[in-house]
Amino acid sequence: MKKRVGEYLMDALSTAGVKKVYGVPGDFNLTFLDDIVSRDDMEWVGNTNELNASYAADGYARLNGISAMVTTFGVGELSAVNGIAGSYAERVPVVAITGAPTTAVEEAGKYVHHSLGEGKFDNYRKMFKEITTAQGYITVDNAQTEIPRLINAAISEKRPVHLHLPIDVAQSEIDVKEAYKIPEPIHQDVSKYIEMIEQKLQTAKQPVIITGHEINSFKLHDELEQFVEQTQIPVAQLSLGKGAFNEESPFYMGIYDGSIAEEKIRDYVDNSDAILNIGAKLTDSATAGYSYGFDIDDVVMINHHDFKLNDTVTSEFTLPNLVDGLLNIQYKNETHFPENIRAEKGDYTIDNEPLTQETYFKMMQDFIGIDDIILAEQGTSFFGAYDLNLYKDNTFIGQPLWGSIGYTLPATIGTQMSDLYRRNILLIGDGSLQLTAQDISTMIREDLKPVIFVINNDGYTVERKIHGENQPYNDIHMWDYKLLPAVFGGKDKVAVHDVETSEDLKNVFLQIDKEPNQMHFIEVKMGALDAPEKLDAIGKAFSKQNS
Template identity: 50%
Template sequence: MYTVADYLLDRLKELGIDDIFGVPGDYNLKFLDQITARKDLKWIGNANELNAAYMADGYARTNGLSAFVTTFGVGELSAINGLAGSYAENVPVIEIVGSPTTKVQEAKKLVHHTLGDGDFMHFEKMHDEITAAVAHLTIENALTEIDRVLQVALTQKRPVYLNLPIDVAESEATKPVHALIKASREEDFSDLLKTISEHLQRSVSPIVIAGHELLSWQLEQPLAAFIQKFNLPITSLPLGKSAFNEEDPHYLGTYSGSTTAEPLKNRVDSADFILLLGAKLTDSATSGFSFGFSEQQMISIGCDEVSLFGTKEKGIQLDQFLPTLMNLSYEGYSGELLPMIHAAREEEINDTLTQKTLWSSIESFLIPGDIVAAEQGTSFFGMTNVALKKDMFFIGQPLWGSIGYTFPAVIGSQLAKPANRHILFIGDGSLQLTVQELGTAIREKITPIIFVLNNNGYTVEREIHGEQEPYNDIPMWDYQHLPFVFGGTNDSVATYKVRTVNDLNEALIAARKETEKLQWIEVILDQKDAPELLKKLAKIFAKQNS
């Protein structure tokens, strides 16, 4: 018999999902049987539901869409933080929650994983604020609701929620007759294009700022075509890094407000016309809102909001809009482009390894096609000004900023894009939150290069407040040997402990060469050392929090 569960899984497969993440629970076990019985889908079991949500987020960032499964109540609440991060940063993740049978719910029985009050809607309601669509599936509405919710994920690039009772999953259904076509609203962009054309024509020093929404809609190619046709200078926010090829001469570097190096800072702040595309001027992306330009200089085009020199309008469908920029009435920019400033190779004084020598070495280490994830700590701020190579993709979470996120996320992304080499930079404090998925990585035989930055605690927090306070301390682990605790062997994992520049160089050469093993590199750094950008930003955040 063809069931609702079959229908849902067929739709997921149709949309390009090959792997489904999650944790088993008695309310979803029969649905998991449907997944594991298929040859075209793979079940990836996680250590906990939060990690499953993080892993699904990373998978969706490079694949375009993902799905994970939890059980009712305890499972979905464990995952809710990860889902909120996907909502904040426009990542389309489908959460499927296995719930008690319709009869149990209608009878308001006091079953386990509930609050003991007979109300089965508490947790579904909690998801209203952090998803773009919620559906409680019934035998009558299941097929239409599945299609509706999946279309929302596709068009809005945000997470969605499906409550799937046991009996509904097993009920009879009909196979999809038509492909799931992405629903989109018809929009007339002529007035907006005319306005942009007029201001570009009058502009002497225009600039384009790219943001993360372009990555969510996978609009890197239309963006590149637009920039090339009109010879425009472009920068990106840290929340949007890799939206444009950083080796291209039109790219001026990463703009992060007052902490941006000159001459890029002045070039952006003094521009007479700024076109923001898919960008949000958040505090972490602009060093505490310290950007030096005003709304009167800019037009901002986003999925949630369009701002025309300070006048706010509803957002637009970015994937429809961006290609129409090729139709602008504009001859192109004829001014000078600033050369991008690359991280200078630091002098190796006494072979001491510092944050500066680390990140300057990493810039030389990266190659085209790498997918890099940087945890929201010293790693993200160290990577912000590292120039990426062509066809690289960058994963960070500077808006939501949930520490520990990138470890599961990079595993999810590696599963989505196994042909690309994945490289993760994560601090010791963040790693301790989600390290359980190291066992998943070893079990799935994936081979990322993972740098564990061991600087004995929460460096970001130390820089902001409480440098010597015990709440910024963490237990010291034997990081180099962790892979062997989680099931690794000398045949599946190569480990390194790096203390000096020479150690680092040797590890980089070996890790790049060895592609058949997971590469695990513990990097010992001084507790008080931090990237210069982080030091500046920490002072701004400390003032902002006072």
């Protein structure tokens, strides 16, 4: 069957599960975009800039399992580099497609726009090598091998890939020999390593599981919970990967974040004689500056291509195979462990006093619905929200490893478009909002209906807690935030609210519940130095780490 290369590419992405494609048009991708907008099974979502497109694609992939974005050569693809790097760091499969000059132009070494004016066309592709798991230059001859290879790499590694697609190649016809098919998972024999883990557990007096983001990336929630129910080993989550384990489970203890963790959780984990680290990374932000009280060399590392138990180290095995192997372990924990205590409803005072971060998050705990998607921006929002107790069907999204402020606003476009029937709650601060606010326009154009809480605390509170509390570099110019929806064309589409007290916030919650089929934009005013307790502690840890 004859098809254009661009058509074949989009057929393959559709088969892989991509239904929305994010990006920004440019002259090196325009005719290729025709192959997207003409489809019945796919929608083009134009963003306000390429960085925001990369964030939106990241958000979409976190829920959907894979995403795609399209930029133009040079200026476009480099604007997306930050977002793609974040997807690489946090294991999110994004297919980044660059519409490039024609092969004739590249072969002739012409000085075209968006190039560096040196007749070279591989500069930017080299830049992507360090932040993608696979890269490819698509030609007419290799399209049917390279495109499947790259998509398969994104799926198997849960990391972004980069396709350099000359515009003439995209429009060239090929004889498609076989339609793209998602490959069957490869089964690996991990029994040797599972036996080693079982032997360690058999002698353990106080076992524990630490889990995190790779469980979310590979969507291994059910398998992990089955293993926990079989063995009755308690689970602590890292903030990096919150939502990896069912927080309603009787075997869930809570968040472990080093020295600032709740005392009973910290003591149990730090004194464990068998720590199974399943799909987690012990980063500085997740452990309050590496303040864990155990010897990391004693931890059993069970991650993707990263298994370690004592002197046995291998990168051969995938996380899905390792987790599947855990289900064969014959062991039952009988040690008592601390239980997660869910916050009581209404554990706060409703009054007309200035709202504090502490009360804000206590009230937010009661507001969260059973299947909401919660996005918490890397700032006071994240450090206040990661201690919230989730329901089994909630999804929690933050970016604490890469930590690029502004990420969550465009990411909300992707998460909301992945499932229009689930409510998205975005918790973001004013400093972060100012980086990516333009894509409120995209939300309005696409008729999305998230609930956006913007904390207006006059600047970069995270940075103030680390260094320079009163320095001008941590200040931002004050915006009239409540006017933004109108500026971006949503005057009659977006409900705008103003919150200064707990009484205000209670009333806003009631209005949101009464009008669920509308986008809500809430400006929440709080003190510049008011911060969640965890942020105060982590700020001190980061300050010490940087000195």
